[in-house]
Amino acid sequence: MDLRHALAGLLGGCCVALAAAAPHGTAIQHYRNPVIHADYSDPDVIRVGEDYYLVASSFHFSPGLPVLQSKDLVHWKIVGHVLPKLDFHPSYDLAAPYTLTDSTSKPVGPGLRYAGGVWAPAIRHHAGRFHVYWATPDEGIFMSTAEHPAGPWSAPVTVLAGAGYEDPCPFWDDDGKAWLVHSKVGAGPIILHAMSPDGTRLLDGGRTIVEDKEKLPVLEGPKVYKRNGYYYIFAPIGGVGTGPQAVMRARSIQGPFEHRTVLHPGNGLAGPHQGGYVETPSGEGWFVHFNSTGAFGRITHLQPVTWRDDWPVMGNEGLPVLEHAAPRTAAQSPGWRLQDSDEFSGSTLGLQWSWNHNPDPGRWSLAQRPGFLRIEAGKARHLVGARNTLTQILQGPASEITTRIELAGMGDGQRAGLTLFGVKVPWIGVARAGATTYLTYANGGEETRGPRIDGGSIVLRATVRADQTVQFSYALDGTSGFTDFGPVTPLAKFSWWKGSRPGVFTYVRASEDEPRSNATPDQIRRNYIDIDWFRVARQHGAYMRMFRVAKNVLPSGS
Helix, strand or coil: CCHHHHHHHHHHHHHHHHHCCCCCCECCCEEECCCECECCCCCEEEEECCEEEEECCCECEECEEEEEEECCCCCEEEEEEEECCCCCCHHHHCCCCCEEEHHHCEEECCCCCCCCCEEEEEEEEECCEEEEEEEECCCEEEEEEECCCCCCCCCCEEEEECCCEEEEEEEECCCCCEEEEEEECCCCCEEEEEECCCCCCECCCCEEEECCCCCCCCCCCCEEEEECCEEEEEEECCCCCCCCEEEEEECCCCCCCEEEEEECCECCECCCEEEEEEECCCCCEEEEEEEECHHHCEEEEEEEEEEECCEEEECECCECCCEEECCCCCCCECCCCCCCCECCCCCCCCCCCEEECCCCHHHEECCCCCCCEEEECEEECCHHHCCCCEECCCECCCEEEEEEEECCCCCCCEEEEEEEECCCCCEEEEEEECCEEEEEEEECCEEEEEEECCCCEEEEEEEECCCCEEEEEEECCCCCCCEECCCCEECCCCECCECCEEEEEEEEECCCCCCCCCCCHHHCCCCEEEEEEEEEEECCCHHHHHHHHHHCCCCCCC
């Protein structure tokens, strides 16, 4: 093992030990919100036995539809994805022409599916299997099942074909009947369908069961439960940024429903809503929901729920709590944490990774050079159209992201680097012009050229601050510190329904008159980069300072 990997192992161990709120086998007493400071938007949660499982929107990223697991509703880890690939339309392959609008780098046209893909999934456990339902706004409502949330998951079944549907949730009643509720793109109304007992097909055209545009504006994200003879629909209202959480109840799933607002903005949360309700084995109620934060996306909060006159009372009398006694769960905290850093030493990518749209599987590899991730460049006019851009969710309240890239395989016109992917797509990296490699900073499609890079590798860093800005910097092997390059850059506050995402990329810049976003393998020499490692340090007080000092001492050589 060389010094680089030994150092990574030492620091990685510190990261796990210091980031956990409680060591293995210890019951935590209190927690602070957010429980997940990362963009797992539109969460839904269930408990099966002593384990809790959470799914969230993943939109255009592939693999899609992450599944998280917890023992205590506070500590979570990624266990799998429902969708290994987005097969709903060729545009998820970045295969067709597209254009960009002005300096916002907003893609338009049929060639991309930004903001498409998986919207607001629901997870349920029925008849010994896990069931996940989701909508894609352009293609329809789908479902998949598995014996275990880690998979393998069945191939998606189309439950309702067509554009314009969102936020489905299944419900199996005590009498064996199955139902599906969903909303429509644009929010509302809530529509109910009878469904086959196996959950694969609808039995009718659906009927509207909740609609009140004045008292329940922007109604979406319904989740169905049954308790004490009442049918409940938990649903957010008022919009992503500033809406509260509403609950509707009726004696029949077909209505009529009465409603109450049960969680209001407050305590610094402008829009505490949309999520799932779950109970511990002891009967405690909890609501897992998001709050929109801009560049960090929609992060996950946990609210206690009590019941009064068969209505849920969330948080502290309807206001969100920032700190609370921890759930009394059957299992003690295992100290799990979301995966992030990767040494690329295995045969598969870590579960933290998702490609921006479907990747070209023939143009990336962990096997061509063991211990490195090799990505081959396709052609693209802009980074938003480049295939094989590999990203993960940004974690807050602040992060330091560092990666080492080897450059020997690069060719003329090729770009490569580290990005905080989102609208305007800021990045630091290198650009090859002829036989010369230049340090480069880019934002909004405009590149700023820096000094010539004569070595065969570069270390890139993005320091993301709690004020939602990033400072890029770089270092060369054999040097002892980092040099800032480019200005302190505001991160995009919201990009195609997602927060900013750290990632690595490479592409060969196409000319403006080339009609396609990506060339086929026989149209371009297989220029490539080798990514040695990707390391994430989250802000945890003294630990963050220790980690930064240790990582500033860079080993030389490859």
